[in-house]
Amino acid sequence: MDPLLQVRHLRVEFPSRRGALTAVDDVSFGIAPGEILGMVGESGAGKSMTGAAIIGLLEPPGRISGGEILLEGRRIDDLPQGELRKIRGRKIGAIFQDPLTSLNPLYRIGDQLTETILTHLEMSPVAARARAVRLLEEVGIPAASERLDHYPHQFSGGMRQRVVIALALAAEPRLIIADEPTTALDVSIQAQIIGLLKRLGHQHGTAVLLITHDMGVIAETSDRVAVMYAGRIVEIGPVADIIKRPRHPYTVGLMGAIPDMSRKVERLVQIEGAMPRLDAIPSGCAFHPRCPRAIARCRAERPELLAAGSSHAACWLAGEVVHV
Amino acid sequence: MIAFIIRRLIQSVFVMLAVGFIAFAMFNYVGDPIAIMVGQDTPVEQRVQLRQALGLDDPAPVRFLRFVGNAVEGKFGLSYRTTEPVANMIAARLPATLELSLVAALMALLLGIPMGVFAGLYPQHWLSRIMLTVSLVGVSLPTFLIGILLILVFSVLLGWLPSFGRGDVVRLGWWTTGLLTVSGWKAILMPAFTLGLFQMTLIMRLVRSEMLEVLRTDYIKFARARGLTNRAVYFGHALKNTLVPVITITGVQLGSIIAFAIITETVFSWPGMGLLFVQSVLFADVPVMSAYLVLIGFFFVVINLLVDLLYFVVDPRLRAQDTTGRGI
Amino acid sequence: MNGWVHRIRDSDLYWSFTRSKLVVVSAAITLLFFIGAFGAPLVAPHNPFDLASLELTDALKPPVWIDGGDAAFLLGTDDQGRDVLSTILYGSRISLVVGFLSVLFALVLGVGLGLVAGYAGGMVDALIMRLADVQLSFPAILIALLIDGITRSVIGQDRHSDIAVFVLIVSIGLSYWVHYARTVRGSVLVERTKEYVLAARVIGLPGPLIALRHVLPNVMGPVLVIATINLALAVITEATLSFLGVGVPPTEPSLGTLIRIGNNFLFSGEWWITLFPSAALAVLVLSVNLLGDWLRDALNPKLR
Numbered sequence: 001m002d003p004l005l006q007v008r009h010l011r012v013e014f015p016s017r018r019g020a021l022t023a024v025d026d027v028s029f030g031i032a033p034g035e036i037l038g039m040v041g042e043s044g045a046g047k048s049m050t051g052a053a054i055i056g057l058l059e060p061p062g063r064i065s066g067g068e069i070l071l072e073g074r075r076i077d078d079l080p081q082g083e084l085r086k087i088r089g090r091k092i093g094a095i096f097q098d099p100l101t102s103l104n105p106l107y108r109i110g111d112q113l114t115e116t117i118l119t120h121l122e123m124s125p126v127a128a129r130a131r132a133v134r135l136l137e138e139v140g141i142p143a144a145s146e147r148l149d150h151y152p153h154q155f156s157g158g159m160r161q162r163v164v165i166a167l168a169l170a171a172e173p174r175l176i177i178a179d180e181p182t183t184a185l186d187v188s189i190q191a192q193i194i195g196l197l198k199r200l201g202h203q204h205g206t207a208v209l210l211i212t213h214d215m216g217v218i219a220e221t222s223d224r225v226a227v228m229y230a231g232r233i234v235e236i237g238p239v240a241d242i243i244k245r246p247r248h249p250y251t252v253g254l255m256g257a258i259p260d261m262s263r264k265v266e267r268l269v270q271i272e273g274a275m276p277r278l279d280a281i282p283s284g285c286a287f288h289p290r291c292p293r294a295i296a297r298c299r300a301e302r303p304e305l306l307a308a309g310s311s312h313a314a315c316w317l318a319g320e321v322v323h324v
Numbered sequence: 325m326i327a328f329i330i331r332r333l334i335q336s337v338f339v340m341l342a343v344g345f346i347a348f349a350m351f352n353y354v355g356d357p358i359a360i361m362v363g364q365d366t367p368v369e370q371r372v373q374l375r376q377a378l379g380l381d382d383p384a385p386v387r388f389l390r391f392v393g394n395a396v397e398g399k400f401g402l403s404y405r406t407t408e409p410v411a412n413m414i415a416a417r418l419p420a421t422l423e424l425s426l427v428a429a430l431m432a433l434l435l436g437i438p439m440g441v442f443a444g445l446y447p448q449h450w451l452s453r454i455m456l457t458v459s460l461v462g463v464s465l466p467t468f469l470i471g472i473l474l475i476l477v478f479s480v481l482l483g484w485l486p487s488f489g490r491g492d493v494v495r496l497g498w499w500t501t502g503l504l505t506v507s508g509w510k511a512i513l514m515p516a517f518t519l520g521l522f523q524m525t526l527i528m529r530l531v532r533s534e535m536l537e538v539l540r541t542d543y544i545k546f547a548r549a550r551g552l553t554n555r556a557v558y559f560g561h562a563l564k565n566t567l568v569p570v571i572t573i574t575g576v577q578l579g580s581i582i583a584f585a586i587i588t589e590t591v592f593s594w595p596g597m598g599l600l601f602v603q604s605v606l607f608a609d610v611p612v613m614s615a616y617l618v619l620i621g622f623f624f625v626v627i628n629l630l631v632d633l634l635y636f637v638v639d640p641r642l643r644a645q646d647t648t649g650r651g652i
Numbered sequence: 653m654n655g656w657v658h659r660i661r662d663s664d665l666y667w668s669f670t671r672s673k674l675v676v677v678s679a680a681i682t683l684l685f686f687i688g689a690f691g692a693p694l695v696a697p698h699n700p701f702d703l704a705s706l707e708l709t710d711a712l713k714p715p716v717w718i719d720g721g722d723a724a725f726l727l728g729t730d731d732q733g734r735d736v737l738s739t740i741l742y743g744s745r746i747s748l749v750v751g752f753l754s755v756l757f758a759l760v761l762g763v764g765l766g767l768v769a770g771y772a773g774g775m776v777d778a779l780i781m782r783l784a785d786v787q788l789s790f791p792a793i794l795i796a797l798l799i800d801g802i803t804r805s806v807i808g809q810d811r812h813s814d815i816a817v818f819v820l821i822v823s824i825g826l827s828y829w830v831h832y833a834r835t836v837r838g839s840v841l842v843e844r845t846k847e848y849v850l851a852a853r854v855i856g857l858p859g860p861l862i863a864l865r866h867v868l869p870n871v872m873g874p875v876l877v878i879a880t881i882n883l884a885l886a887v888i889t890e891a892t893l894s895f896l897g898v899g900v901p902p903t904e905p906s907l908g909t910l911i912r913i914g915n916n917f918l919f920s921g922e923w924w925i926t927l928f929p930s931a932a933l934a935v936l937v938l939s940v941n942l943l944g945d946w947l948r949d950a951l952n953p954k955l956r
Contacts, residue, residue: 055549089551096549101542104561105641106568115560116550151640167550342786350802464941466888468895468908469930472915476926480918487919576789583794590896591915602896605801608809613801624789 003030004072004207005054005175011066012049012058012231021278023049023062025231028305031175036201036208038222038239040215040254042275046231047211051177053077054209055092056084071175090120093173097180099160103152109163110148113170120171135166139196158189165196175207182217194220215254219243227251230276230286237311247313249291285315293317332632336625341392343621347614348391351401400615405607410615414597419499420490421585421596427503427512428520428585429578436527437570443528444535444566445558455528462525467584471518471591478514486511488593519581519588527574534566541565568638575631579624675946678939685936689744697724698738706733712917715924728924730913734905736924740932743906747936750820750906751886755879757825758886762832763875767867769833770840781837784830792827792889799823800898813901820899824889831878839871880944884937891933907933 012024024046031037039047052058054069056076069077071091076084088094096102104112113132114125123131129148136144139162152160161181168176178197182190198221201208210222218225219239226236227250235248246252253271273290276282282289288298297316305312382390394400400410443452462470479487491507493500502508538544539562547557586598593599597616604612636642693699714721715728715736722729727736769780787795803819804812812819843849849866893899894908902909907929914926 057545057548085548085551085553087551088549094546094549096542096546098542102546104543104547104565106564106639107561115552115556119550119552119556153641164546167546171551339786350798460941460945461938464884464938465934466892466895466937468892469911469934472911472918472926472930476918476923480923579789580791583791586793586797587892587896601797602898605797605804605898608801608805610801610805613798617798620790620794628789 002073004033004035005031005209006070006073007050007054007067008070009067010050010053010064010069012046012053012062013065014062016279018279020065022065022281023231023278024053025281026067027228027231027233028067029226029233029236031207031209033174034201034205034207035224036198036210036222038218038225039209039211039228040213040218040225041228042213044275044278045228047213047228048179049231050228051094051179051209051211055088055094055177056081057088057094086120089116089168089173090171091173092175092177093168093171094177094179095161095164095168095181098184099157099164100152100184102164103160103167105152108149108151109155109167110150113148113167116167116170132166132170135170136163138169138200139163139166140192141166157185158192161185161189161193162196165193165200169200169204169206172204173206175209176201177209177211179211180213181210183212183214190217191220197221215243227254230281231278232286232314233305234287234315235311235313236305237309241309241311245309247308247311247318248287248315249293250287251313328636329633332629336629339625340621343625344392344395344618345388347395347617347621348388350610350617351391351614395618400618401611403604403609403612405604405609405612410611413600413612414615414619415498417595417597417600419501420594421582421589421598423501423503424512424515424519424588424594424596425581425585427516428581428588429523430520431516432520432523432527432578432581433574436524437531437567440528440531441535441563441566443532444539447532447536452532456532459525459528462521463529467518467522467587468591470521471514471588474514474518475591484510485514487514490595515588515592515594518591519585522584523574523577523581526577527570530573531566531570534570535562538562538565568635571638572631572635575634576628579627582623583620675942678942681935682939682943685744685939686748688741689748697726698735699742708733712922714922715928727928728922730910730925731917736910736928739905739910740907740929742904743910743929744932744936746817746900746904746906747887747890747908747933750817750824750890750900751883753821754824754828754886754890755882757821758828758882759832759875759879761825762829763836763868763871765829766833766836767840770837770844770867777837780833784833787827788830792824792885793892795827796820796823796889796893797896797898799826800893816899816901817904820890820893824886824893827889828882828885831882832875835874835878836871839874840867843867843870877944877948880940880947884940884944887933887937887940907936 007030008028010024010027011022013020013022015021027046027050029037039050041047049058049062052062053064056079058064064077067077068075071087076087079087103109110129110132113135114128117123117128117131118125121128132148133144136147141147141159141162147155152163155163165181181197182193185193194217197208197210200206208221210218212218222239224237225239225242226233227242227248228234229250235242235246235251242251243255246255250271257270271290276286276289282299284300284302285291285294285298286302288294291298295316301316303314303316303318305314306316306318308318398411400414402408403410403413406413439455442449443455446452475487478485486507489511490502491509491511492505493502493508494504502512544557544562547561552560583598585594585596586601588594589596589598590602597619600612601616603609604616711729711731711733713725713729716723716726725735725737727740729735730739765780769777800819800823803823843866852866890899890906891908891911894906895912897912899908900906905913910929911926911933914922914924914929917923917925
């Protein structure tokens with residue numbers, strides 16, 4: 001099946017006093033229709049930038065400096081703003097981290113919903129309103145037709161995120177970019193929102209790019225996962241594979257750092273050092289200074305994604321099997 | 325909502341009483357009204373009689389109540405300088421000041437808001453940069469200087485506009501208006517612009533900075549992510565959120581225009597209350613000073629009240645604070 | 653000594669200062685003004701305050717480059733024979749002195765009241781803040797005028813002339829204390845809950861001492877910014893009051909007085925009496941404002 005979204009060698013830079021900083025460095029991946037792709041990594045690894053670049057909402061002075069983004073086979077990264085706007089919301093939707101600040105406090109949510117619907121779909125205001133009610137019911141908001149006339153501050157955090165999801169789904173996009181959708185919520189609510197996203201994704205056939213730093217969320221929802229480090233993808237593959245048999249030393253470290261209820265350990269595993277700053281990215285493999293298995297080649301040449309089992313890892317030693 | 329209104333009304337009454345108290349203190353304890361009103365040769369018995377007749381020997385609370393009662397009826401005593409009733413003097417000049425202030429406020433709003441919106445939407449545009457520089461000048465220069473410069477250019481050099489007076493005025497009942505004649509408009513143009521310039525630059529800068537802030541918020545980002553048109557994003561979402569805080573700040577500022585009229589009226593010899601006030605300060609004419617204070621206080625309180633009500637109407641979050649919590 | 657100079661050169665403040673040519677220029681202009689104004693007795697060709705030295709025959713002479721001008725009076729003279737250039741210098745001196753002293757007065761009063769309000773809390777705090785709120789709704793010029801009028805009424809017109817400058821300083825200062833008080837009070841409330849203050853109280857340091865030694869240094873940044881804005885406003889207020897005729901006595905004219913005098917001669921053609929002092933005032937206020945803007949941006953942690 002043709003991929004819905006194809007990202008090829010994407011590069012995002014932003015100029016600074018010390019020259020251009022590369023936030024996303026030669027990133028390639030695809031998302032199939034209806035698939036949930038998780039994108040995991042530390043803060044600053046470039047996940048949000050990738051998402052922003054795809055939907056065309058990079059904040060200046062950041063800009064796409066290389067590569068292509070294809071939606072349903074057609075390039076969208078070089079479209080003029082007017083064309084791009086038509087795609088946003090209709091083909092690609094986005095939801096962000098903080099539901100409180102994502103909603104305009106001065107407008108009723110019913111108005112915000114119908115506005116979005118009427119921007120993209122041809123229908124009468126009455127029909128738009130009915131559709132808005134259905135959307136609210138779908139995301140699990142009780143007494144939907146009354147709550148249409150409420151303001152955002154009259155909803156609790158979890159409810160607001162549901163409203164945000166409803167807004168993102170309003171024009172039936174094929175892909176939703178969810179940037180840390182659960183990070184700002186209570187743990188108990190997180191589970192509900194994750195479940196909602198997964199269910200809606202399957203029901204509507206909507207693909208999801210789920211960006212988060214929380215591996216647990218990925219494990220619950222995603223079909224595949226991409227691990228990002230210093231602006232690059234270091235490993236990508238089916239979720240079960242990556243979790244059980246990580247190939248890239250960074251991913252190994254990530255998995256090892258997750259406390260396992262079934263084992264007793266003295267200390268949690270930590271990866272030595274920290275992710276490099278954008279203006280100090282090491283040569284070759286960005287992870288090599290922290291990698292316990294680095295060889296000379298790692299410092300000299302940047303590894304491409306090599307096949308390893310059913311996934312791909314950007315490591316010269318990926319062929320070997322690693323035990324967790 | 326009703327509770328809010330009642331609370332604000334009570335607050336306003338208190339503020340008025342406070343202002344009235346200060347005015348009363350000035351009126352009664354500053355200087356000796358008898359000494360100023362009568363000649364130096366007046367015998368003591370007559371002075372004592374006068375004191376009693378005017379009730380100046382009554383205890384302070386009684387005099388305060390009398391003051392308040394008189395003030396409510398609009399009686400503020402006689403001017404030291406002209407011995408006319410102060411109320412008449414003020415009433416004759418009130419329309420001039422109010423019209424001037426109104427036109428100035430309108431100018432400030434009608435020019436300041438669009439300029440601010442433009443500068444907020446296109447901050448890199450050369451027009452925006454010019455506006456910012458000019459606004460810095462507008463904020464820096466003293467009002468009277470701007471007035472004089474305008475007179476230099478438009479009256480002395482070009483001879484287009486008059487440099488003093490109100491032009492021809494039309495009488496409507498006890499009100500006199502200069503807005504119904506061409507010469508009246510010609511006369512009010514420069515003073516109103518001078519008076520409103522400071523506020524205009526403030527409004528422009530405020531709207532611009534609010535706009536820039538708002539355009540960086542998450543909800544604008546989300547609105548764009550939903551593919552809303554530029555018009556909807558900028559003039560629907562961004563503008564409304566920008567104007568809400570602007571309303572409160574400018575509302576109160578516009579109230580102070582009435583007091584700033586003092587300077588403008590002096591520069592342009594505009595026959596309003598401000599000019600009267602300056603003259604009363606020069607002559608230590610306390611009754612006029614205290615009456616002016618009470619009147620200004622009244623205007624401020626009323627404007628503040630209206631602005632608060634307006635804010636209440638415009639921002640739904642404030643309304644919710646009054647009702648018992650309704651969110652789920 | 654050397655290290656101290658290096659510290660200044662390396663500091664953020666110096667860096668942002670030298671980066672903006674506009675700011676450097678306005679600082680230079682302000683400095684020139686200060687030197688000219690405070691060195692007026694040395695720099696100015698005449699002393700316009702010395703009534704004995706004025707000759708009415710010198711009155712209304714135009715600037716030196718116009719017919720009828722006199723080289724002794726470079727920028728012309730006013731209706732009393734005062735040299736406009738010298739009066740600008742002497743007048744600027746008064747304006748700056750009044751400006752500085754009134755800012756100082758407002759600062760001390762405002763910071764003091766703010767500390768008291770923040771620390772004492774309760775009724776005292778409420779009272780001070782209510783007073784501040786009420787005063788804030790009235791423009792400073794109105795308050796300054798009121799105080800001036802009351803003073804005239806209380807001590808009589810003649811005595812008032814004698815101490816007019818002093819009254820001016822007090823009345824302008826009283827119009828502007830509020831911002832200092834509010835800012836300082838806000839900081840006190842914030843710092844009060846911080847651990848180092850609690851620790852100081854635990855070891856028994858008295859409240860006022862804590863306020864002075866710990867809270868005050870943290871507040872000085874914003875206070876400094878307010879003071880620079882205040883200076884420009886104070887100068888403008890003094891000029892305005894003098895223009896209205898209720899500022900400095902007419903025998904010791906400041907820039908505002910000169911402009912007022914000149915206003916009467918605009919239509920009869922003696923434009924220099926108004927124009928040059930106006931330009932001087934404008935330049936002075938603009939440069940102080942630019943300096944204040946720069947200081948504000950430089951001290952603003954959000955922009956770093």
